[in-house]
Amino acid sequence: MTADVIDGKAFAAGIRARVAEGVAAFKASQGFTPGLAVVLVGEDPASQVYVRNKHRQTLEAGMESFEHRLPADTPQADILALVEKLNADPAVNGILVQLPLPDHVDADLVINSVSADKDVDGFHISNVGRLGAGLKAMVPCTPLGSLMLLRDRHGSLSGMNAVVLGRSNIVGKPMAQLLLKDSCTVTIAHSRTKDIEAVCRGADILVAAVGRPEMVRGSWIRPGATVIDVGINRIETPEGKTRLVGDVHFAEAMEVAGAVTPVPGGVGPMTIACLLANTLTSAHRSVGLPDPEGLTA
């Protein structure tokens, strides 16, 4: 049997179209345009591509995009001063500080200096706490996008066994919180997990976010399971070129799973679409409008 390929690219385009409609309605009723500010420190080439894509898609959704590129040796105080300025700017509804930050910068300090209401990444400690406590929060984009794909496929996730591979603050932990909120039975596996293959084989839903190219083999997957591959790994081919692969061995997964997200074209585009969705949500909340329909967790 061959698994279904979950088309994250197409799904993300649909989300962006809905965001664009929401932005148009927001402008008409409120008389101003929602805006997203992105702060990039340093010249990491992968980050540059990603930031450029975000900029283009933000404009396509009808929002304002403010890019702030700072040199890698920018003092921490200057970064904090920029964030303060963006916090106070009424034209800015969402703020994203691209990670990783250079070593001389305290990333936690910078993340928590962003106003929690404008924290469209959902990384601020009060959003982390709010999500954990089941309160209204800004939800991290990658887990939110993954959840949307799962809900689209299954409707209700209630009672399903979900295994999240990876326990980072930006993907693994918030993913587990969202699955728990949707009444899955959630297991979080990580580098110290014993017999990780057997743990994964118990999953109806397997979310891989480890950053290890093709670590999840076909034998790790329960027949018919839904596999969400968050990993983005650039590897060298035998011909000396590079290509992107996920944390899941795609060809093997296709033989066993019920559905698999590809890399590229799976979770990645959903992350950016959810960033735009979160920015619209933040604009709604800033003026006391109800959350936009179908774009939140």
Ligand SMILES: NC(=O)C1=CN([C@@H]2O[C@H](COP(=O)(O)OP(=O)(O)OC[C@H]3O[C@@H](n4cnc5c(N)ncnc54)[C@H](OP(=O)(O)O)[C@@H]3O)[C@@H](O)[C@H]2O)C=CC1
């Ligand atoms: N598609 C998208 O939009 C995004 C994709 N990514 C990608 O997702 C992947 C994960 O990112 P991120 O969460 O930031 O990564 P981190 O490096 O922060 O976390 C990786 C996690 O995987 C666990 N892990 C590492 N090696 C193993 C192993 N051999 N066995 C079991 N667990 C292991 C680590 O365990 P421990 O805690 O024990 O060390 C850790 O919890 C990366 O490929 C990244 O590029 C990230 C963000 C967005």
Ligand SMILES: Nc1nc(=O)c2c([nH]1)NC[C@@H]1CN(c3ccc(C(=O)N[C@@H](CCC(=O)O)C(=O)O)cc3)C=[N+]21
């Ligand atoms: N504050 C912050 N928030 C983030 O959300 C954040 C971050 N920092 N730092 C880096 C990671 C990584 N990330 C990706 C988003 C989209 C794609 C994406 O669109 N990928 C395309 C392909 C891209 C390509 O071809 O290189 C795809 O999978 O189809 C990838 C990676 C967000 N991150």
